[in-house]
Amino acid sequence: MSETQFQQGHSVPPQDQNLPGSQSAMGPPPQSEYIPDWDGGYKLYQAAGKLEGRKALITGGDSGIGRAIAILYAMEGADSFITHLPEEKKDAEDTKKFVEKYGRKCHLMEADLTKKEVCRKVVENALQAMGTINILINNHAFQMQVEDIKDLPEDQWEHTFNTNIHAFFYLCKYTLPHMKRGDSIINTASINAYIGRPDLLDYTSTKGAIVAFTRALSNQYIGKGIRVNCVAPGPVWTPLIPSTMSKESQEKFQAPMGRPSQPSEIATCFVFLASMDSASISGQTIHPNGGTVVGG
Numbered sequence: 001m002s003e004t005q006f007q008q009g010h011s012v013p014p015q016d017q018n019l020p021g022s023q024s025a026m027g028p029p030p031q032s033e034y035i036p037d038w039d040g041g042y043k044l045y046q047a048a049g050k051l052e053g054r055k056a057l058i059t060g061g062d063s064g065i066g067r068a069i070a071i072l073y074a075m076e077g078a079d080s081f082i083t084h085l086p087e088e089k090k091d092a093e094d095t096k097k098f099v100e101k102y103g104r105k106c107h108l109m110e111a112d113l114t115k116k117e118v119c120r121k122v123v124e125n126a127l128q129a130m131g132t133i134n135i136l137i138n139n140h141a142f143q144m145q146v147e148d149i150k151d152l153p154e155d156q157w158e159h160t161f162n163t164n165i166h167a168f169f170y171l172c173k174y175t176l177p178h179m180k181r182g183d184s185i186i187n188t189a190s191i192n193a194y195i196g197r198p199d200l201l202d203y204t205s206t207k208g209a210i211v212a213f214t215r216a217l218s219n220q221y222i223g224k225g226i227r228v229n230c231v232a233p234g235p236v237w238t239p240l241i242p243s244t245m246s247k248e249s250q251e252k253f254q255a256p257m258g259r260p261s262q263p264s265e266i267a268t269c270f271v272f273l274a275s276m277d278s279a280s281i282s283g284q285t286i287h288p289n290g291g292t293v294v295g296g
Contacts, residue, residue: 060140181225234289255290
């Protein structure tokens with residue numbers, strides 16, 4: 001099934017993958033370049049040069065939302081530096097090919113972002129490769145379903161926090177000294193911070209921390225012209241789903257609109273928040289969740 005044939009309302013069949021999951025093994029493939037059109041199908045994203053000449057550091061840029069961000073950023077004129085895990089090398093190389101197809105550069109780095117010294121090295125390498133960082137996208141994440149807190153391993157709780165929020169702190173801390181007025185940070189949170197999903201207690205807790213972190217950091221830096229915002233997606237068809245969720249959960253994996261969102265639909269929010277179209281927006285969370293009404 002090609003990207004242009006993937007229709008709205010189409011349900012995705014349950015799949016089983018090992019962590020961290022592979023986009024190339026997913027069927028049907030997630031959308032990276034195509035967005036919904038008026039007739040219920042998909043059309044190629046139409047760029048307008050909103051990010052011409054910008055340089056973006058994107059964590060978890062090998063697949064899913066991260067890949068879609070890198071591709072749409074390339075279509076809008078931005079180069080990227082993306083991080084990925086060793087097991088995600090093929091997906092990362094595929095992302096690089098997509099970016100280069102649109103005439104932009106894409107630098108790759110294997111990185112375990114649970115280690116602060118690695119976060120520092122990522123920023124150093126991105127600066128060396130691109131010369132600057134105009135946009136920092138903290139997008140990588142870990143999740144694993146556990147139904148009851150009594151069964152949630154303590155090392156999983158710690159790993160989830162080290163991955164999902166501690167790394168965000170370090171990456172921001174090391175990147176901000178190199179940013180200037182007009183630059184921006186965009187963090188990926190989740191609808192789960194607002195609905196309190198019970199079988200993802202650790203993941204949900206980190207996503208709530210990301211929302212609070214975004215607000216506080218924005219208040220520190222908006223006076224310097226650096227904006228910090230957040231995107232809280234609902235169900236999205238990415239490798240995280242078949243590699244971390246049960247068959248039963250996958251069968252129910254859809255938003256009120258009757259389907260999960262595609263990564264490309266989330267990436268458009270990242271284009272908006274990185275461009276000057278959103279010049280007066282900071283400390284805020286955008287909710288591309290398919291129709292779930294939330295507060296905040």
